[in-house]
Amino acid sequence: MRKKVLVLGGNFGGLTAALSVKHALDGDVDVTVVSASDRFLFNPSLIWVPFGKRTEDDITFPLAPTFEGHGIEFVHAAATAIAPLAKRVRTTADTYRYDYW
Numbered sequence: 772m773r774k775k776v777l778v779l780g781g782n783f784g785g786l787t788a789a790l791s792v793k794h795a796l797d798g799d800v801d802v803t804v805v806s807a808s809d810r811f812l813f814n815p816s817l818i819w820v821p822f823g824k825r826t827e828d829d830i831t832f833p834l835a836p837t838f839e840g841h842g843i844e845f846v847h848a849a850a851t852a853i854a855p856l857a858k859r860v861r862t863t864a865d866t867y868r869y870d871y872w
């Protein structure tokens with residue numbers, strides 16, 4: 772049975788982790804990303820927003836198409852509890868089982 776990897780967060784850390792695991796294992800793993808935000812935020816450029824040098828659209832992009840294009844399930848929800856012994860994460864959408872997180 773394919774192993775399940777659950778990644779919490781979809782920004783620099785989560786995006787990198789999810790894509791790396793998926794590709795390092797040649798796709799032979801089910802990867803799910805749960806993120807409270809449905810957009811990637813290039814936060815180093817936040818500094819330019821108050822000065823009108825960048826807009827929100829300039830420094831963000833939607834996560835779902837990016838993950839789905841790599842065969843990764845994306846869930847827009849916030850994790851609310853982690854049960855490490857049961858290997859489950861409760862979120863505002865559902866509860867997810869994992870082998871690795």
Ligand SMILES: Cc1cc2nc3c(=O)[nH]c(=O)nc-3n(C[C@H](O)[C@H](O)[C@H](O)COP(=O)(O)OP(=O)(O)OC[C@H]3O[C@@H](n4cnc5c(N)ncnc54)[C@H](O)[C@@H]3O)c2cc1C
Pocket residue numbers: 779780781782783784785805806807808814815816817818848849850851
């Ligand atoms: C103005 C600014 C400039 C920066 N410049 C640099 C730089 O030049 N070089 C550099 O290396 N670093 C820089 N950094 C730091 C860098 O942005 C952070 O180190 C990096 O964003 C951390 O990535 P992360 O994915 O761990 O966390 P974050 O980027 O904070 O992402 C957290 C993710 O978790 C999600 N999340 C939060 N709570 C939950 C929850 N309960 N359930 C599910 N998902 C959740 C969020 O929606 C988000 O997707 C800068 C930061 C800022 C603010």
